[in-house]
Amino acid sequence: MAVSAVLGPKLPDLQYLKRLARDQLVHLLESSPGRKDLVIDPDLMTPLDRIAGASLLKQHGVDKIFKLDRTKIHGGCDQLVYLVRSKLTTTKLIADQITADIRDNRKRKYKIIMTPRRLQVCDMVLEHEGVFGLVSIEELHLDLIPLDRDLLSMELPQFFRDYFLHGDQTWLASIAKSLVNIQSLFGPIPNVYGQGRCAKMVADMVDMMMSELGERQSPVGCEIGHLFLIDRDVDYVTPLCTQVTYEGLLDDIFGIKSGSVEFGPDVTGTDKSIKIMLSGEDEVFRAIRDRHFSNVFGFLSAKAKELQTSYDKRHNLKSVQDMKQFVSEELSNLKKQHKALTLHIGACETITKNKSRGDFEEQMRTEHGLLEGVDVRECINFIEESINRQHSRTEVLRLLCMLSSTQGGLPSKDYKSLKTQFLQSYGTEHLLTLHNLKKLGLFVEQQAQDATANKLADKMAAKLTDGMASLQLQLQLPKKSQFRAVSRKLNLIPKSAENFELRNPNDMAYVFSGAYAPLSCKLIEQVLQREGWTGVEDIAKLLPGDNFVHLKAKSAKGKASGSNPDSDKIVLVYFLGGCSYTEVSALRFLGKQKGYRFLVATTALTNGGRLIESVSGWK
Amino acid sequence: MAHVTGDWNPLGQVFYRKQEIYSMGWRDIDLDKFVVAAAPYGGPIALIRDETKLVRVQGSIRPVIYIYTSSGREISSIRWNSGHVIHLGWSCSEELLCVQEDGSVLVYDIFGQFKRTFSMGTEAKEMKVRDCRIFNSHQGTGLAVMTSSYRIFMVNNVDEPRIRRMADVPGLDAPPSSWVVISQDRQSRVLLARENDLYLLDHGGQYSRQLAPVSQQVEAYTEMAVSFNNKYLALFTNTGLLWIGSSDLERAYCEFDTKCPQRPKQLAWCGTGAIVGYWENILLMVGPGKDYVKYNVDSTVHLSHLSHLSHLSIVPQVWYRCYSRLLGEHTADSGPREGLCKVVWCGTGAIVGYWENILLMVGPGKDYVKYNVDSTVHLVPELDGLRILSNYSHEFLHKVPNGSIEPGAMLYEASREFQNGSPKADEYIRMIQDRLQVAVDQCIQAAGCEHEPTTQRMLLRAASFGKCFLSDMNPEPFVRMCRMLRVLNSVRDFTIGIPLSCAQLEQLSMPVLTDRLVLRRQYPLAIRICQYLKMPDAEGVSRILAHWACYKVQQTPRDDVTRPQLLEYEPKSAEQVPLLMKMGRDQLALAKAVDSGDTDLVYTVVMHLKEKLTLGDFLMTIRNLPTAQSLYLQYCKEQNREMLQDLYYQEDNFQESANCRVMDSYNETRMDERLRALQQAQEAYTKARNEFAAKVTEEQVRLLKYQMRLEEELKRPYLDLSLHDTISQLTTEGNHKLAEQLRKEFKVPDKRFWWLKIQALAEGSDWAELDRFAKSKKSPIGYEPFIDVCLKHQNRYEANKYVGRIADPAKVKAYIKIGNLEQAAETAMQQRSEEDLNLVLSKCTSSHRVLAEKISTMKAQLSSKK
Incomplete structure (x- = not known):
């Protein structure tokens, strides 16, 4: 498309990854000849859609497709292929199904395909259950799945819980592997930046794996110039905020699964639901996905008028030749756009309805208040009222976490009272949820001296530019309570939220109605601009985990031969623990502003709700 | 001769x-x-x-x-x-x-x-x-x-x-x-x-x-x-x-x-x-x-x-x-x-x-x-x-290699004469001038068949002598033969004892020869040959060194020092760890696995240890490595909850122990077990000095007991409802006394209770009770919620009742909410608020033309009064 040319440097073709995964899957299916039934891990259902459709599976001998759950599989062929995430629970389910078959005296062949890799511990569960000898186990290296031209996801939402909550490093190897794969496809990435403990571990593992592969010169030149690894705990605030870009709202309200969204009857206007793939290939969607919601409807109506005129052209067609051309070339395109337009307009209506419910505005006001640190007392009252009125539990937790993250914890009295109220409202079992959130540092109590130190830090940071003084301060303060200071240093809060230009934005903060620019993205901007952490050390010190940088391009003057001249402008940002659509939009905006093209990779796409749900103790 | x-x-x-x-x-x-x-x-x-x-x-x-x-x-x-x-x-x-x-x-x-x-x-x-x-x-x-x-x-x-x-x-x-x-x-x-x-x-x-x-x-x-x-x-x-x-x-x-x-x-x-x-x-x-x-x-x-x-x-x-x-x-x-x-x-x-x-x-x-x-x-x-x-x-x-050997022999003679300083050399050379190339090749070949180094040398010297008279001689065969002979002579040595001929070596190939030397444990010679022939390290020197290392290690079967030392050089932990386990160096294996960051390896070692050691030793071993321990905890969470409790107990981790009990309590079906688990949790929380959680669990125990009693009395399910939901359900069902009792028992704050009660009453369409409640005392949450809940249940009539009680500044909005725009306009006028009038005006549609005009008049009045 012409658009991509306008956007600047060309992105590497991510579809290769998809093809690789698909070929591998086909190979695995074909390696057990004959008809077979496929049992799929529910977690893999939608990601698999991205790789291989049902027809492809059928082509390669798959008869029926089941979802893996507690029920026994009745009927079907005498060959079962399980496609699962390598997890203890799923392995146990498989073992149970096989045991049930044995009890029923049913003889079948079993093959388990584990993704992203086979785990010893799963073998042990099978052994423990006494079925290890009956199954053959294979690996499917399904790591990063391309969801769009610039978006890759491991579709591994449990990573956030496993790593950040339980400190389980099982998936790190797979993440590192995914980066090795990327580099073997698109060439080694010369410049690597990172922030966070997990980022550091992954970077080290990638180095190790690359060195194990040896110094083999990769046949492809280097197509990606920079890699930025960032832990989710560096910036919890951004994903906690309510999203107001179009794609973000679609995710918050309809839930985007592996890049697809299902619109219910209220959107489609018929009695059927429609599932569509959201991607940059869709011209209408490409134009509106990153816009602030207030700026979407106008575009859609203009587009509708434009379409109308295009349709109207048919009245003015002079010759049969013109008619033929119109029908063959323009009409189908128009129809496609028409269909997309109808759906997006429908979606907008639903979103508007959602936003106009009573307390939406108040909620937004609260969020902005929290971000700016003004009228915090009122915000607490609003949250308390929400608890009392039994608003959605996840929403309430999201606000609580936001409150704690932005204010550096809650004063002891508020903390206790909010907790009590919360448990009374939603049940004592959520004691565990609150405990988990505390463990993550998302919902914590201010230590007494912290509270004062915090105030002091605020004041001093405002007044002092002296590095030494702020350094001393940081030593006294726990790292998690630094949102205020970071926000000031990175200019996350624009001076005036009023009269903010949302239509033709010139500030990244437009993604949150001009109230706040995502911390993660601003940090990336700063580091890329400086090609390292020099000059932003004082900010980095306020963030959890360590930072690092490996620059290779600098040492060798000029570019390596065969490398894409645009590569220096291509940046791969890898969010460890998930990223939100708003962050993707913000990075796209940053790219347009500074001439970069961002590729976003993440362990999963997340939003406030999913982030909170994933660490709920009650599961 | x-x-x-x-x-x-x-x-x-x-x-x-x-x-x-x-x-x-x-x-x-x-x-x-x-x-x-x-x-x-x-x-x-x-x-x-x-x-x-x-x-x-x-x-x-x-x-x-x-x-x-x-x-x-x-x-x-x-x-x-x-x-x-x-x-x-x-x-x-x-x-x-x-x-x-x-x-x-x-x-x-x-x-x-x-x-x-x-x-x-x-x-x-x-x-x-x-x-x-x-x-x-x-x-x-x-x-x-x-x-x-x-x-x-x-x-x-x-x-x-x-x-x-x-x-x-x-x-x-x-x-x-x-x-x-x-x-x-x-x-x-x-x-x-x-x-x-x-x-x-x-x-x-x-x-x-x-x-x-x-x-x-x-x-x-x-x-x-x-x-x-x-x-x-x-x-x-x-x-x-x-x-x-x-x-x-x-x-x-x-x-x-x-x-x-x-x-x-x-x-x-x-x-x-x-x-x-x-x-x-x-x-x-x-x-x-x-x-x-x-x-x-x-x-x-x-x-x-x-x-x-x-x-x-x-x-x-x-x-x-x-x-x-x-x-x-x-x-x-x-x-x-x-x-x-x-x-x-x-x-x-x-x-x-x-x-x-x-x-x-x-x-x-x-x-x-x-x-x-x-x-x-x-x-x-x-x-x-x-x-x-x-x-x-x-x-x-x-x-003996066939073909005429005459030119070769002449060249050999010539070379010998030359070395003796005799002019006969020239004569011989002239005799074979046109067959010199053949002569050189023959001398090289002949050297290859010779076992005696002195003879080889003489023949090669002859070949080299002959070469001088040739302008476009390919030096490759000569060099190759020299190299080959050096190798052959070294392996033919009495101490090595491999009497290979040139043809045999060519058939056998050089890598096989080095293999045979390795087999005879002639490592230094094998390495020198590889270095001399400039074989790539991977198939030459490194491979031989690896064999040597293996041999060295096998030599001393109980050598616990060298083997791990050698393993230190293995960069891939995935290779290193299983070997360490084989050697019985479990501690080291575990540490290496943890360092690698590959949890799968850690699991492998942990499970191996669990099989091998007594439970006590096993727990002591892994407690020094938090990564290993946390992994094992994860495994236990899924597979062995008893063990999980043991682990927490060992670590004095009362907080997690308690959390785990809470989880267990919800998984139990029998009531007495549930209560017991919760009580255990409460004790553990107390030990963990988490007074808040201890108190909450204690309350939960009380609530559970209360709910059990309610179920018996009212024959309806109450179990597992939160406190809020329990009171709410009682209120909806009209059991206000019981609700009140619970409220007192659990010290529910006023605001919460009011929110709860009006929502529950509206839910049960108990409008009379709602009215009574509104009048019982002054609402701590104002009266807008009353209107909201009524409107939520499409009862505009009831909603109307509460508008009067709303504080002045919010009244206009309340009227708008219930759709009484005229009253809203009136109120705004009374309050002399142009802003509110504008708000009402903005809500007017085409069906409110009369009202809109009226508001315009009002606005005019207001501005004139100013």
Whole structure:
């Protein structure tokens, strides 16, 4: 498309990854000849859609497709292929199904395909259950799945819980592997930046794996110039905020699964639901996905008028030749756009309805208040009222976490009272949820001296530019309570939220109605601009985990031969623990502003709700 | 000059020479009393006492297998304590194969270390093996045994023994006269002679009778030999006739009458042109065209003399003289007088028959050479010749490279004269001027055939001298030969004892040679060769070092220091950790696994430890490594909750222990268990000094009990509702008293209670109660919520009731909410708020035209009053 040319440097073709995964899957299916039934891990259902459709599976001998759950599989062929995430629970389910078959005296062949890799511990569960000898186990290296031209996801939402909550490093190897794969496809990435403990571990593992592969010169030149690894705990605030870009709202309200969204009857206007793939290939969607919601409807109506005129052209067609051309070339395109337009307009209506419910505005006001640190007392009252009125539990937790993250914890009295109220409202079992959130540092109590130190830090940071003084301060303060200071240093809060230009934005903060620019993205901007952490050390010190940088391009003057001249402008940002659509939009905006093209990779796409749900103790 | 050709023997058109390569380093070995097995390519020699010969046994009666290098240095000995060995042989990878009577084959390396064993099948075991052949098959080294029932079983590759039974020979009820394995066209067949009938057997159960290739009447074929390349065959008949032909029996090259009817001891091919027979003190070599050479071998001293001779300083005249002299000698001696002991092919060029003290070499063209030997010898066929092993020496009989050697010889002479400073050099050079290129090549080739370094040097010097006169000489062959010779000389050294020839090395290839050196633990030499030949590290030096390291480590079986030290150099943890576990270095393995960040590895070690250690030790071990511990906790969470509690207890982690109990409590179905779990949780929270959580759990216990009571009384489900929901449900159901009780019991804050109650009442459409409640006292949350809940349930009428109670500033909005725009306008007017008026106006649609006008008037009034 012409658009991509306008956007600047060309992105590497991510579809290769998809093809690789698909070929591998086909190979695995074909390696057990004959008809077979496929049992799929529910977690893999939608990601698999991205790789291989049902027809492809059928082509390669798959008869029926089941979802893996507690029920026994009745009927079907005498060959079962399980496609699962390598997890203890799923392995146990498989073992149970096989045991049930044995009890029923049913003889079948079993093959388990584990993704992203086979785990010893799963073998042990099978052994423990006494079925290890009956199954053959294979690996499917399904790591990063391309969801769009610039978006890759491991579709591994449990990573956030496993790593950040339980400190389980099982998936790190797979993440590192995914980066090795990327580099073997698109060439080694010369410049690597990172922030966070997990980022550091992954970077080290990638180095190790690359060195194990040896110094083999990769046949492809280097197509990606920079890699930025960032832990989710560096910036919890951004994903906690309510999203107001179009794609973000679609995710918050309809839930985007592996890049697809299902619109219910209220959107489609018929009695059927429609599932569509959201991607940059869709011209209408490409134009509106990153816009602030207030700026979407106008575009859609203009587009509708434009379409109308295009349709109207048919009245003015002079010759049969013109008619033929119109029908063959323009009409189908128009129809496609028409269909997309109808759906997006429908979606907008639903979103508007959602936003106009009573307390939406108040909620937004609260969020902005929290971000700016003004009228915090009122915000607490609003949250308390929400608890009392039994608003959605996840929403309430999201606000609580936001409150704690932005204010550096809650004063002891508020903390206790909010907790009590919360448990009374939603049940004592959520004691565990609150405990988990505390463990993550998302919902914590201010230590007494912290509270004062915090105030002091605020004041001093405002007044002092002296590095030494702020350094001393940081030593006294726990790292998690630094949102205020970071926000000031990175200019996350624009001076005036009023009269903010949302239509033709010139500030990244437009993604949150001009109230706040995502911390993660601003940090990336700063580091890329400086090609390292020099000059932003004082900010980095306020963030959890360590930072690092490996620059290779600098040492060798000029570019390596065969490398894409645009590569220096291509940046791969890898969010460890998930990223939100708003962050993707913000990075796209940053790219347009500074001439970069961002590729976003993440362990999963997340939003406030999913982030909170994933660490709920009650599961 | 004549002496240089002293060891040359013409056999038809070609020359054979026998040169001593070693005088044997062993002492007091009488080959006569031993069964000898020597590996080809200058490999090791295995000896075992021949039990068919009566000897005085000294010491142990257990037989001993001795393994020597080709130079007679003992490598190792095996004290044999297994069954009766009937045959010894070597595989192509220099493993010693000991075939026992019961059909089992024991495999040893050259250091006498047992490697593995396999059997030739149950029939061989029951019937006993009486004879055995080891041969080169297309897959490696093959082995065939004949049982006492005259059935033959064969494996094509001793590394992967798959036993095949060969076809039976009809009517074979006595030992066959002779048999041999011919391996051709990717198939191994047996050629077997029953008296004068020849049968070719394959493993498909087919046999075919072969036509007798011999022209005269014979009674039996008593000995057979196949050449190294399996292409030629020699048959020896009981009439003393030696037949030489192709191995498919299609073509006969010659028939030679040895005039000796006895079965030969050994018959061996020498290259592809001659066969050597062995009689007492005489070696006879027969070549094409019935030419033959006879050697009188009286003493070892004499033989070592011969080895100094060079063959290239021959001039045609001398050559001829030598030839006729030897011919004359043959006529003087009328051939072998005694029984042929053995017939062996000498390479693929000649066959050598070995009788008591006489070696007879016969070529395909009926030529023959006879050598006398003074003691028992053993013949080892090689691809380009034959090694003759005797008590005191080790000789190599091989064909001299054919073609005219004249220019080479001239060049050699020229070089020698040049070094002596004689102008004759120029003369010689002029004589061969137009054939100089050939001369140089010949000198290089000749050097390759030489065993003696001084001679090699002289020949190479000659080649280099000749090169000076050539302008466009390719230096590559010269350089390559120099390199090769250096390598050959170093491995031929007495201490190493691998007497390889140039042709053999080329066939064997350099990597195999280094492998063989590694096998002999000659690591430094192997490395130096690799470095000298600039082999890539991966297949050269590094590989040898790895072998060396393995050997070193195995040397000291209890060496707990070196092995882990070596492992330190393994960069891949995935490789390192399992090995460490194997060594029993579990702690280290665990630490390494943790460092690698690969949890799968950690799991592997943790589970291994759990199996191995007692529970207490296991827990103590993992507690030092938080990563390992947290992983194990994860595993326990899914698989073993009892263990989980134990772990938490050990760690004094009361917080997690309590959390876990809370979780358990919700998974329990029985009420008393649930309460018990919660009480345990409460205790644990107290221990963890988490007063808040302790209090909450305590309240939960109370709530549960309360809910149980409610369920009993009201016969409705209340369990698992939150406090809020419980009160809410009671209120909806009209049980206000109970609700109030709960509220007091759990100290529900006012605001919450009000929110709860009005929502619940509206839910139950209990409008009267709602009204009563509103009037009961002043609402702590204002009255908008009342309107909201009414509107939520589409009850505008009820909503209207509460508008009056709303505080002034919010009143206008409340009126708008319930849709009473007129009242809203009125109120706004009363409050003199232009802003509110505008708000109301903005809500007016086309149906409110009257009202809109009214508001406009009001606004005008307001502004005028200002």
